[in-house]
Amino acid sequence: MRFQENWFQILQTTFMQHALVGGSLVALTAGLMGYFVITRQNAFAAHALAHIGFPGATGAILVGAPVTLGLAVFCVGGGLLIGLFGKRVAEREIATGTILAFATGLGVLFASLATANASTTTNVLFGNLLAISRDQLWTFGGFTLLVVAALAVIARPLVFASVDPAVAEARGVPVRALGVAFVVLLALTITMAVQVVGTLLLFALVVTPAAAALRLTARPGAVAGLSVAFALASVWVGLVLSAMIDLPPSFFVVAVAVLIWGTVLVATRERRSARPAAPAVGGHDVVHAVPERAR
Protein backbone atom coordinates (compact mmCIF):
# COMPACT_ATOMS: atom_id res chain seq x y z
CA MET A 1 0.00 0.00 0.00
CA ARG A 2 1.54 3.26 -1.10
CA PHE A 3 0.49 6.68 -2.32
CA GLN A 4 0.47 6.97 -6.12
CA GLU A 5 1.88 10.32 -7.22
CA ASN A 6 0.32 10.04 -10.66
CA TRP A 7 -3.22 9.47 -9.35
CA PHE A 8 -4.64 12.26 -11.49
CA GLN A 9 -3.34 10.60 -14.65
CA ILE A 10 -4.70 7.28 -13.44
CA LEU A 11 -8.14 8.87 -13.16
CA GLN A 12 -8.00 9.76 -16.86
CA THR A 13 -7.24 6.27 -18.10
CA THR A 14 -9.94 4.44 -20.03
CA PHE A 15 -10.63 1.89 -17.32
CA MET A 16 -11.06 4.65 -14.74
CA GLN A 17 -13.39 6.54 -17.06
CA HIS A 18 -15.45 3.37 -17.52
CA ALA A 19 -15.45 2.88 -13.79
CA LEU A 20 -16.67 6.44 -13.18
CA VAL A 21 -19.50 6.19 -15.70
CA GLY A 22 -20.53 2.67 -14.71
CA GLY A 23 -20.28 3.43 -11.01
CA SER A 24 -22.38 6.57 -11.40
CA LEU A 25 -25.12 4.69 -13.25
CA VAL A 26 -25.20 2.07 -10.53
CA ALA A 27 -25.22 4.71 -7.78
CA LEU A 28 -28.17 6.47 -9.38
CA THR A 29 -30.24 3.29 -9.67
CA ALA A 30 -29.21 1.82 -6.33
CA GLY A 31 -29.85 5.11 -4.52
CA LEU A 32 -33.39 5.33 -5.89
CA MET A 33 -34.22 1.66 -5.32
CA GLY A 34 -32.87 1.79 -1.78
CA TYR A 35 -35.79 3.91 -0.63
CA PHE A 36 -38.27 1.26 -1.73
CA VAL A 37 -36.13 -1.60 -0.44
CA ILE A 38 -36.33 -0.06 3.03
CA THR A 39 -40.02 0.90 2.99
CA ARG A 40 -40.90 -2.58 1.73
CA GLN A 41 -38.68 -4.20 4.37
CA ASN A 42 -36.88 -5.97 1.54
CA ALA A 43 -33.32 -5.37 2.74
CA PHE A 44 -32.70 -9.03 3.36
CA ALA A 45 -34.13 -9.96 -0.05
CA ALA A 46 -31.78 -7.44 -1.68
CA HIS A 47 -28.85 -9.00 0.10
CA ALA A 48 -30.02 -12.49 -0.83
CA LEU A 49 -30.57 -11.61 -4.49
CA ALA A 50 -26.95 -10.57 -4.76
CA HIS A 51 -25.90 -14.00 -3.56
CA ILE A 52 -28.41 -15.71 -5.83
CA GLY A 53 -26.66 -13.93 -8.67
CA PHE A 54 -23.38 -15.64 -7.76
CA PRO A 55 -24.13 -19.03 -9.40
CA GLY A 56 -25.50 -17.08 -12.36
CA ALA A 57 -22.18 -15.36 -12.84
CA THR A 58 -19.99 -18.41 -12.24
CA GLY A 59 -22.35 -20.52 -14.37
CA ALA A 60 -22.03 -18.00 -17.19
CA ILE A 61 -18.24 -18.19 -16.93
CA LEU A 62 -18.49 -21.99 -17.02
CA VAL A 63 -20.50 -22.04 -20.27
CA GLY A 64 -18.76 -18.99 -21.75
CA ALA A 65 -21.79 -16.65 -21.64
CA PRO A 66 -21.60 -12.97 -20.61
CA VAL A 67 -21.47 -12.55 -16.82
CA THR A 68 -24.14 -9.84 -16.92
CA LEU A 69 -26.56 -12.23 -18.62
CA GLY A 70 -25.96 -14.97 -16.07
CA LEU A 71 -26.40 -12.52 -13.20
CA ALA A 72 -29.59 -11.07 -14.67
CA VAL A 73 -31.19 -14.47 -15.31
CA PHE A 74 -30.48 -15.74 -11.79
CA CYS A 75 -31.38 -12.49 -10.02
CA VAL A 76 -34.69 -12.08 -11.83
CA GLY A 77 -35.52 -15.78 -11.45
CA GLY A 78 -34.57 -15.75 -7.77
CA GLY A 79 -36.55 -12.56 -7.22
CA LEU A 80 -39.69 -14.04 -8.74
CA LEU A 81 -39.24 -17.19 -6.67
CA ILE A 82 -38.92 -15.17 -3.45
CA GLY A 83 -41.94 -13.13 -4.51
CA LEU A 84 -44.00 -16.31 -4.74
CA PHE A 85 -43.50 -17.01 -1.05
CA GLY A 86 -45.89 -15.58 1.50
CA LYS A 87 -46.56 -11.94 2.04
CA ARG A 88 -45.55 -12.23 5.68
CA VAL A 89 -42.04 -11.03 6.34
CA ALA A 90 -41.17 -13.98 8.60
CA GLU A 91 -42.24 -16.58 6.03
CA ARG A 92 -40.50 -14.73 3.26
CA GLU A 93 -37.25 -14.56 5.20
CA ILE A 94 -37.13 -18.31 5.75
CA ALA A 95 -37.78 -18.99 2.06
CA THR A 96 -35.26 -16.35 1.05
CA GLY A 97 -32.58 -17.73 3.34
CA THR A 98 -33.08 -21.25 2.03
CA ILE A 99 -32.88 -20.20 -1.61
CA LEU A 100 -29.82 -18.14 -0.75
CA ALA A 101 -28.00 -21.09 0.78
CA PHE A 102 -28.80 -23.29 -2.21
CA ALA A 103 -27.68 -20.62 -4.65
CA THR A 104 -24.40 -20.10 -2.85
CA GLY A 105 -23.79 -23.86 -2.94
CA LEU A 106 -24.43 -23.91 -6.69
CA GLY A 107 -22.13 -20.95 -7.10
CA VAL A 108 -19.31 -22.75 -5.33
CA LEU A 109 -19.89 -25.82 -7.53
CA PHE A 110 -19.84 -23.82 -10.77
CA ALA A 111 -16.81 -21.88 -9.65
CA SER A 112 -14.83 -25.03 -8.90
CA LEU A 113 -15.81 -26.51 -12.28
CA ALA A 114 -14.57 -23.33 -13.99
CA THR A 115 -11.21 -23.20 -12.24
CA ALA A 116 -9.46 -21.46 -15.12
CA ASN A 117 -11.31 -18.26 -14.34
CA ALA A 118 -10.74 -17.94 -10.64
CA SER A 119 -10.02 -14.23 -10.83
CA THR A 120 -13.39 -13.62 -12.50
CA THR A 121 -15.01 -15.45 -9.59
CA THR A 122 -13.23 -13.10 -7.23
CA ASN A 123 -14.60 -10.20 -9.25
CA VAL A 124 -18.13 -11.49 -8.76
CA LEU A 125 -17.71 -11.88 -5.02
CA PHE A 126 -15.97 -8.59 -4.37
CA GLY A 127 -16.75 -6.59 -7.46
CA ASN A 128 -14.30 -4.86 -9.72
CA LEU A 129 -15.15 -1.43 -10.96
CA LEU A 130 -11.91 -1.32 -12.90
CA ALA A 131 -12.86 -4.31 -15.06
CA ILE A 132 -15.98 -2.74 -16.58
CA SER A 133 -15.89 -2.91 -20.36
CA ARG A 134 -17.44 -0.59 -22.93
CA ASP A 135 -20.06 -3.23 -23.76
CA GLN A 136 -20.99 -3.51 -20.10
CA LEU A 137 -21.43 0.25 -19.97
CA TRP A 138 -24.04 0.08 -22.72
CA THR A 139 -25.86 -2.65 -20.83
CA PHE A 140 -25.69 -0.60 -17.62
CA GLY A 141 -27.03 2.42 -19.49
CA GLY A 142 -29.98 0.39 -20.78
CA PHE A 143 -30.73 -1.07 -17.33
CA THR A 144 -30.52 2.35 -15.69
CA LEU A 145 -32.85 3.88 -18.24
CA LEU A 146 -35.31 1.04 -17.78
CA VAL A 147 -35.27 1.13 -13.97
CA VAL A 148 -35.53 4.92 -13.70
CA ALA A 149 -38.33 5.11 -16.29
CA ALA A 150 -40.26 2.28 -14.66
CA LEU A 151 -39.87 3.86 -11.22
CA ALA A 152 -41.13 7.18 -12.57
CA VAL A 153 -44.29 5.44 -13.77
CA ILE A 154 -45.01 3.28 -10.72
CA ALA A 155 -43.47 5.38 -7.93
CA ARG A 156 -46.65 6.62 -6.29
CA PRO A 157 -48.72 3.42 -6.28
CA LEU A 158 -45.56 1.53 -5.31
CA VAL A 159 -45.10 3.77 -2.26
CA PHE A 160 -48.78 3.23 -1.40
CA ALA A 161 -48.48 -0.55 -1.80
CA SER A 162 -45.25 -0.56 0.21
CA VAL A 163 -46.23 1.46 3.28
CA ASP A 164 -49.92 0.68 3.35
CA PRO A 165 -50.75 -2.53 1.42
CA ALA A 166 -54.19 -3.21 2.93
CA VAL A 167 -55.64 0.20 2.10
CA ALA A 168 -53.82 0.32 -1.25
CA GLU A 169 -55.46 -2.97 -2.22
CA ALA A 170 -58.91 -1.72 -1.23
CA ARG A 171 -58.30 1.43 -3.20
CA GLY A 172 -57.62 -0.59 -6.33
CA VAL A 173 -53.81 -0.50 -6.46
CA PRO A 174 -52.50 -3.72 -8.10
CA VAL A 175 -50.41 -4.57 -5.04
CA ARG A 176 -49.34 -8.03 -6.18
CA ALA A 177 -48.33 -6.97 -9.71
CA LEU A 178 -46.37 -4.03 -8.34
CA GLY A 179 -44.54 -6.41 -6.01
CA VAL A 180 -43.45 -8.53 -8.96
CA ALA A 181 -42.45 -5.46 -10.99
CA PHE A 182 -40.43 -4.20 -8.04
CA VAL A 183 -38.54 -7.45 -7.62
CA VAL A 184 -37.61 -7.44 -11.32
CA LEU A 185 -36.33 -3.86 -11.05
CA LEU A 186 -34.41 -4.82 -7.93
CA ALA A 187 -32.87 -7.78 -9.76
CA LEU A 188 -31.71 -5.53 -12.61
CA THR A 189 -30.22 -3.05 -10.14
CA ILE A 190 -28.41 -5.82 -8.33
CA THR A 191 -27.11 -7.28 -11.58
CA MET A 192 -25.34 -3.98 -12.12
CA ALA A 193 -24.32 -3.31 -8.54
CA VAL A 194 -22.74 -6.75 -8.12
CA GLN A 195 -20.25 -5.86 -10.83
CA VAL A 196 -19.28 -2.71 -8.96
CA VAL A 197 -19.06 -3.82 -5.33
CA GLY A 198 -19.56 -7.58 -5.58
CA THR A 199 -22.17 -9.86 -4.02
CA LEU A 200 -20.61 -9.66 -0.59
CA LEU A 201 -20.54 -5.88 -0.33
CA LEU A 202 -23.67 -5.01 -2.26
CA PHE A 203 -25.67 -4.02 0.79
CA ALA A 204 -23.52 -0.92 1.19
CA LEU A 205 -24.63 0.51 -2.13
CA VAL A 206 -28.26 -0.57 -2.32
CA VAL A 207 -29.41 -0.17 1.28
CA THR A 208 -26.92 1.93 3.24
CA PRO A 209 -27.22 5.28 1.36
CA ALA A 210 -31.02 5.17 1.52
CA ALA A 211 -30.92 4.24 5.20
CA ALA A 212 -28.70 7.24 5.93
CA ALA A 213 -30.96 9.54 3.89
CA LEU A 214 -34.05 8.32 5.71
CA ARG A 215 -32.56 9.21 9.06
CA LEU A 216 -32.08 12.79 7.92
CA THR A 217 -35.49 13.39 6.35
CA ALA A 218 -38.76 11.64 5.56
CA ARG A 219 -39.82 13.87 2.66
CA PRO A 220 -39.99 11.33 -0.20
CA GLY A 221 -38.32 13.57 -2.81
CA ALA A 222 -35.56 14.60 -0.42
CA VAL A 223 -34.91 11.00 0.64
CA ALA A 224 -34.52 9.92 -2.99
CA GLY A 225 -32.22 12.86 -3.78
CA LEU A 226 -30.02 12.43 -0.71
CA SER A 227 -29.84 8.69 -1.17
CA VAL A 228 -28.60 9.08 -4.76
CA ALA A 229 -26.17 11.79 -3.62
CA PHE A 230 -24.71 9.53 -0.92
CA ALA A 231 -24.36 6.62 -3.36
CA LEU A 232 -22.68 8.86 -5.95
CA ALA A 233 -20.33 10.31 -3.35
CA SER A 234 -19.37 6.79 -2.25
CA VAL A 235 -18.51 5.75 -5.80
CA TRP A 236 -16.66 8.93 -6.74
CA VAL A 237 -14.65 9.36 -3.56
CA GLY A 238 -14.01 5.61 -3.53
CA LEU A 239 -12.59 5.71 -7.05
CA VAL A 240 -10.37 8.72 -6.40
CA LEU A 241 -9.02 7.05 -3.28
CA SER A 242 -8.35 3.84 -5.16
CA ALA A 243 -6.40 5.86 -7.75
CA MET A 244 -4.37 7.48 -4.98
CA ILE A 245 -3.74 4.32 -3.02
CA ASP A 246 -3.44 1.10 -4.94
CA LEU A 247 -6.14 -0.92 -3.19
CA PRO A 248 -9.40 -2.42 -4.55
CA PRO A 249 -12.01 0.29 -5.28
CA SER A 250 -14.76 -1.88 -3.76
CA PHE A 251 -13.20 -1.39 -0.36
CA PHE A 252 -13.11 2.38 -0.68
CA VAL A 253 -16.62 2.65 -2.10
CA VAL A 254 -18.05 0.60 0.74
CA ALA A 255 -15.91 2.39 3.32
CA VAL A 256 -17.20 5.81 2.23
CA ALA A 257 -20.82 4.58 2.24
CA VAL A 258 -20.46 3.15 5.71
CA LEU A 259 -18.69 6.27 6.93
CA ILE A 260 -21.57 8.46 5.71
CA TRP A 261 -24.09 6.18 7.35
CA GLY A 262 -22.16 6.08 10.63
CA THR A 263 -21.81 9.85 10.70
CA VAL A 264 -25.52 10.36 10.06
CA LEU A 265 -26.35 7.79 12.72
CA VAL A 266 -24.30 9.56 15.36
CA ALA A 267 -25.48 13.02 14.29
CA THR A 268 -29.18 12.10 14.47
CA ARG A 269 -29.02 9.94 17.58
CA GLU A 270 -29.40 12.79 20.06
CA ARG A 271 -32.31 14.34 18.24
CA ARG A 272 -34.11 11.02 17.93
CA SER A 273 -33.80 9.83 21.49
CA ALA A 274 -34.86 13.25 22.77
CA ARG A 275 -38.33 12.63 21.32
CA PRO A 276 -40.68 10.71 23.52
CA ALA A 277 -42.22 7.91 21.52
CA ALA A 278 -45.26 7.19 23.63
CA PRO A 279 -47.44 4.37 22.37
CA ALA A 280 -50.73 4.83 24.12
CA VAL A 281 -51.60 1.58 25.78
CA GLY A 282 -53.38 2.72 28.85
CA GLY A 283 -55.12 0.91 31.66
CA HIS A 284 -58.86 1.29 31.90
CA ASP A 285 -60.17 2.05 35.32
CA VAL A 286 -63.73 1.81 34.14
CA VAL A 287 -65.61 -1.50 34.03
CA HIS A 288 -65.36 -3.16 30.64
CA ALA A 289 -68.72 -3.39 29.01
CA VAL A 290 -67.89 -6.43 27.07
CA PRO A 291 -65.08 -8.87 27.68
CA GLU A 292 -62.17 -8.59 25.24
CA ARG A 293 -62.34 -12.23 24.33
CA ALA A 294 -65.86 -13.52 24.45
CA ARG A 295 -66.60 -17.08 23.51
Add this chain to the structure above:
Amino acid sequence: MTAAPDSETPPALVLDGVSVVRGGRVVWDEGDLAVPAGAVVGVIGPNGAGKTTLFQLALGLLPAATGRVEVLGAPPRRGNRRIGYVPQNYTAALGQAVRARDLVALGLTGTRFGLHRSTPDERARVDDALRRVGAAGYADRRMSELSGGQQQRVAIAQAIVDDADLLLLDEPLANLDLRNSQEIVTLLGELRRERAVTIMVVAHDLNPLLPVLTDAVYLLDGHPHHDVIGEVVTEDLLTHLYGTRVRVVRTAQGDLFTRSG
Protein backbone atom coordinates in the same frame (compact mmCIF):
# COMPACT_ATOMS: atom_id res chain seq x y z
CA MET B 1 -77.94 15.33 13.17
CA THR B 2 -77.97 18.41 10.99
CA ALA B 3 -76.94 16.81 7.73
CA ALA B 4 -79.71 14.25 7.46
CA PRO B 5 -79.74 12.52 4.07
CA ASP B 6 -82.88 12.90 2.00
CA SER B 7 -85.10 9.91 1.39
CA GLU B 8 -83.71 9.52 -2.15
CA THR B 9 -80.31 8.40 -0.83
CA PRO B 10 -79.92 4.63 -1.19
CA PRO B 11 -78.89 2.66 1.90
CA ALA B 12 -75.15 2.65 2.60
CA LEU B 13 -75.05 -1.14 2.70
CA VAL B 14 -77.57 -3.77 1.66
CA LEU B 15 -77.24 -7.52 2.19
CA ASP B 16 -79.80 -9.71 0.50
CA GLY B 17 -79.53 -13.40 1.33
CA VAL B 18 -75.75 -13.13 1.57
CA SER B 19 -73.37 -15.80 2.79
CA VAL B 20 -69.56 -15.68 2.85
CA VAL B 21 -67.20 -18.61 2.63
CA ARG B 22 -63.50 -18.45 3.55
CA GLY B 23 -61.11 -21.35 3.37
CA GLY B 24 -64.03 -23.71 2.64
CA ARG B 25 -65.90 -22.64 5.78
CA VAL B 26 -69.06 -20.55 5.99
CA VAL B 27 -68.14 -17.46 8.03
CA TRP B 28 -71.71 -16.26 8.24
CA ASP B 29 -74.89 -16.63 6.18
CA GLU B 30 -78.50 -15.46 5.87
CA GLY B 31 -77.28 -11.88 5.75
CA ASP B 32 -80.38 -9.73 5.18
CA LEU B 33 -80.09 -6.13 6.23
CA ALA B 34 -80.01 -2.53 5.10
CA VAL B 35 -77.85 0.09 6.81
CA PRO B 36 -79.45 3.51 6.22
CA ALA B 37 -77.29 6.28 4.77
CA GLY B 38 -76.05 8.72 7.39
CA ALA B 39 -76.10 6.22 10.23
CA VAL B 40 -73.26 5.78 12.72
CA VAL B 41 -73.13 2.02 13.09
CA GLY B 42 -71.37 -0.08 15.68
CA VAL B 43 -70.36 -3.45 14.25
CA ILE B 44 -70.14 -5.90 17.11
CA GLY B 45 -69.69 -9.60 17.68
CA PRO B 46 -67.13 -11.94 19.22
CA ASN B 47 -63.68 -12.47 17.72
CA GLY B 48 -63.77 -14.43 14.50
CA ALA B 49 -67.50 -13.75 13.96
CA GLY B 50 -66.78 -12.10 10.60
CA LYS B 51 -66.80 -8.35 11.23
CA THR B 52 -63.66 -7.71 9.21
CA THR B 53 -65.04 -10.10 6.60
CA LEU B 54 -68.15 -7.90 6.30
CA PHE B 55 -65.93 -4.90 5.54
CA GLN B 56 -63.92 -6.86 2.98
CA LEU B 57 -67.17 -7.81 1.29
CA ALA B 58 -68.23 -4.16 1.10
CA LEU B 59 -64.81 -3.18 -0.27
CA GLY B 60 -65.02 -5.75 -3.04
CA LEU B 61 -61.99 -7.62 -1.67
CA LEU B 62 -64.03 -10.75 -1.12
CA PRO B 63 -66.98 -12.12 -3.14
CA ALA B 64 -70.24 -13.19 -1.57
CA ALA B 65 -70.80 -16.94 -1.92
CA THR B 66 -74.53 -16.38 -2.38
CA GLY B 67 -76.90 -13.43 -2.41
CA ARG B 68 -76.62 -9.80 -3.43
CA VAL B 69 -74.53 -7.05 -1.86
CA GLU B 70 -75.04 -3.36 -2.56
CA VAL B 71 -72.79 -0.55 -1.34
CA LEU B 72 -73.98 3.05 -1.71
CA GLY B 73 -76.47 1.87 -4.30
CA ALA B 74 -74.08 -0.18 -6.46
CA PRO B 75 -72.44 -3.61 -6.38
CA PRO B 76 -69.17 -3.67 -4.43
CA ARG B 77 -66.02 -3.07 -6.44
CA ARG B 78 -62.39 -2.77 -5.50
CA GLY B 79 -61.09 0.78 -5.78
CA ASN B 80 -64.42 2.42 -4.91
CA ARG B 81 -63.36 5.97 -4.07
CA ARG B 82 -66.56 6.63 -2.17
CA ILE B 83 -65.40 4.36 0.65
CA GLY B 84 -62.78 5.36 3.22
CA TYR B 85 -61.17 2.42 5.01
CA VAL B 86 -59.01 2.06 8.11
CA PRO B 87 -57.99 -1.60 8.54
CA GLN B 88 -57.60 -3.46 11.80
CA ASN B 89 -54.13 -3.21 13.44
CA TYR B 90 -53.46 -0.68 10.78
CA THR B 91 -51.05 1.73 12.33
CA ALA B 92 -48.79 -0.95 13.78
CA ALA B 93 -47.37 -1.70 10.33
CA LEU B 94 -46.56 1.87 9.34
CA GLY B 95 -42.87 2.51 9.31
CA GLN B 96 -40.58 5.41 9.85
CA ALA B 97 -40.35 6.17 6.13
CA VAL B 98 -43.66 7.97 5.91
CA ARG B 99 -44.81 11.27 7.37
CA ALA B 100 -48.39 11.79 8.48
CA ARG B 101 -48.91 14.22 5.62
CA ASP B 102 -47.61 11.76 3.00
CA LEU B 103 -49.86 9.00 4.27
CA VAL B 104 -52.94 11.22 4.00
CA ALA B 105 -51.90 12.33 0.50
CA LEU B 106 -51.78 8.68 -0.59
CA GLY B 107 -55.51 8.50 0.13
CA LEU B 108 -55.98 11.12 -2.54
CA THR B 109 -53.37 10.38 -5.20
CA GLY B 110 -51.82 7.04 -4.20
CA THR B 111 -53.45 5.11 -7.03
CA ARG B 112 -52.08 7.40 -9.72
CA PHE B 113 -49.42 6.10 -12.10
CA GLY B 114 -46.87 8.42 -13.67
CA LEU B 115 -45.13 11.52 -12.38
CA HIS B 116 -47.37 14.28 -11.12
CA ARG B 117 -46.61 17.20 -8.91
CA SER B 118 -49.30 17.53 -6.28
CA THR B 119 -51.50 20.52 -7.06
CA PRO B 120 -52.23 23.35 -4.61
CA ASP B 121 -55.79 22.05 -4.43
CA GLU B 122 -54.60 18.57 -3.46
CA ARG B 123 -52.29 19.96 -0.81
CA ALA B 124 -55.13 22.06 0.55
CA ARG B 125 -57.36 19.01 0.79
CA VAL B 126 -54.66 17.09 2.67
CA ASP B 127 -54.22 20.01 5.07
CA ASP B 128 -57.96 20.24 5.51
CA ALA B 129 -58.31 16.52 6.34
CA LEU B 130 -55.44 16.75 8.84
CA ARG B 131 -57.04 19.78 10.43
CA ARG B 132 -60.46 18.15 10.69
CA VAL B 133 -59.07 15.25 12.67
CA GLY B 134 -56.93 17.55 14.81
CA ALA B 135 -53.63 16.25 13.41
CA ALA B 136 -52.36 19.47 11.83
CA GLY B 137 -49.84 19.94 14.64
CA TYR B 138 -47.89 16.78 13.77
CA ALA B 139 -48.49 16.62 10.02
CA ASP B 140 -44.76 16.64 9.27
CA ARG B 141 -43.79 14.01 11.83
CA ARG B 142 -43.07 10.42 10.88
CA MET B 143 -45.85 7.94 11.59
CA SER B 144 -43.50 5.85 13.73
CA GLU B 145 -42.95 8.83 16.04
CA LEU B 146 -46.64 9.34 16.82
CA SER B 147 -48.67 7.89 19.68
CA GLY B 148 -51.40 5.33 19.00
CA GLY B 149 -54.13 7.96 19.23
CA GLN B 150 -52.29 10.31 16.90
CA GLN B 151 -51.71 7.52 14.37
CA GLN B 152 -55.38 6.64 14.45
CA ARG B 153 -56.31 10.26 13.72
CA VAL B 154 -53.97 10.35 10.74
CA ALA B 155 -55.43 7.07 9.47
CA ILE B 156 -58.92 8.59 9.68
CA ALA B 157 -57.68 11.70 7.88
CA GLN B 158 -56.51 9.44 5.06
CA ALA B 159 -59.92 7.79 4.93
CA ILE B 160 -61.81 11.11 4.71
CA VAL B 161 -59.43 13.08 2.46
CA ASP B 162 -61.19 11.96 -0.72
CA ASP B 163 -64.63 12.91 0.67
CA ALA B 164 -65.81 9.35 1.15
CA ASP B 165 -69.53 8.75 1.69
CA LEU B 166 -68.95 5.62 3.73
CA LEU B 167 -66.25 5.16 6.37
CA LEU B 168 -65.29 1.63 7.41
CA LEU B 169 -63.21 1.72 10.59
CA ASP B 170 -62.00 -1.66 11.84
CA GLU B 171 -61.37 -1.52 15.58
CA PRO B 172 -60.09 2.06 15.64
CA LEU B 173 -60.24 2.12 19.44
CA ALA B 174 -58.14 -0.99 20.01
CA ASN B 175 -54.95 -0.19 21.95
CA LEU B 176 -56.12 3.31 22.84
CA ASP B 177 -56.44 4.49 26.42
CA LEU B 178 -59.72 5.85 27.67
CA ARG B 179 -59.01 9.48 26.89
CA ASN B 180 -57.71 8.82 23.40
CA SER B 181 -60.62 6.57 22.54
CA GLN B 182 -63.12 9.14 23.79
CA GLU B 183 -61.43 11.77 21.64
CA ILE B 184 -61.69 9.54 18.56
CA VAL B 185 -65.38 8.96 19.31
CA THR B 186 -65.94 12.72 19.61
CA LEU B 187 -64.15 13.10 16.28
CA LEU B 188 -66.49 10.58 14.63
CA GLY B 189 -69.47 12.53 15.93
CA GLU B 190 -68.04 15.73 14.47
CA LEU B 191 -67.34 14.12 11.10
CA ARG B 192 -70.92 12.88 10.97
CA ARG B 193 -72.25 16.35 11.80
CA GLU B 194 -70.15 18.05 9.09
CA ARG B 195 -71.21 15.77 6.24
CA ALA B 196 -73.88 13.18 5.58
CA VAL B 197 -71.30 10.41 5.79
CA THR B 198 -72.18 6.91 6.95
CA ILE B 199 -69.75 5.51 9.53
CA MET B 200 -69.39 1.84 10.39
CA VAL B 201 -67.12 1.09 13.37
CA VAL B 202 -66.02 -2.33 14.54
CA ALA B 203 -65.58 -2.29 18.30
CA HIS B 204 -65.25 -4.70 21.18
CA ASP B 205 -66.31 -2.23 23.79
CA LEU B 206 -69.58 -0.49 23.00
CA ASN B 207 -69.41 1.97 25.90
CA PRO B 208 -67.11 4.64 24.48
CA LEU B 209 -69.10 4.63 21.23
CA LEU B 210 -72.60 4.79 22.68
CA PRO B 211 -72.82 8.62 22.61
CA VAL B 212 -72.52 8.69 18.82
CA LEU B 213 -74.01 5.40 17.63
CA THR B 214 -77.38 5.47 15.91
CA ASP B 215 -77.43 1.85 14.74
CA ALA B 216 -75.68 -1.45 15.22
CA VAL B 217 -74.86 -4.45 13.09
CA TYR B 218 -74.33 -7.47 15.29
CA LEU B 219 -73.11 -10.91 14.34
CA LEU B 220 -75.14 -13.35 16.35
CA ASP B 221 -75.12 -17.15 15.94
CA GLY B 222 -73.52 -16.94 12.52
CA HIS B 223 -75.82 -14.33 11.00
CA PRO B 224 -75.50 -10.56 10.67
CA HIS B 225 -78.40 -8.44 11.94
CA HIS B 226 -79.09 -4.73 11.90
CA ASP B 227 -81.12 -2.62 14.28
CA VAL B 228 -81.24 0.85 15.77
CA ILE B 229 -78.94 1.17 18.74
CA GLY B 230 -81.66 1.31 21.39
CA GLU B 231 -82.89 -2.12 20.40
CA VAL B 232 -79.41 -3.64 20.52
CA VAL B 233 -78.29 -2.35 23.89
CA THR B 234 -80.45 -4.71 25.87
CA GLU B 235 -79.28 -7.10 28.53
CA ASP B 236 -80.72 -10.18 26.85
CA LEU B 237 -79.21 -9.49 23.45
CA LEU B 238 -75.74 -8.46 24.68
CA THR B 239 -75.63 -11.40 27.08
CA HIS B 240 -76.49 -13.75 24.23
CA LEU B 241 -74.03 -12.04 21.90
CA TYR B 242 -71.01 -12.23 24.16
CA GLY B 243 -71.91 -15.43 25.95
CA THR B 244 -71.44 -13.81 29.31
CA ARG B 245 -73.78 -11.86 31.57
CA VAL B 246 -73.97 -8.19 30.47
CA ARG B 247 -75.98 -5.56 32.32
CA VAL B 248 -77.24 -2.29 30.85
CA VAL B 249 -77.17 0.71 33.13
CA ARG B 250 -78.77 4.10 32.60
CA THR B 251 -77.20 6.87 34.67
CA ALA B 252 -79.08 9.73 36.30
CA GLN B 253 -77.97 11.92 33.38
CA GLY B 254 -79.62 9.54 30.96
CA ASP B 255 -76.36 8.10 29.65
CA LEU B 256 -76.47 4.51 28.68
CA PHE B 257 -73.72 2.09 29.39
CA THR B 258 -73.15 -1.58 29.77
CA ARG B 259 -71.12 -3.64 32.20
CA SER B 260 -70.30 -7.26 32.60
CA GLY B 261 -71.26 -9.36 35.61
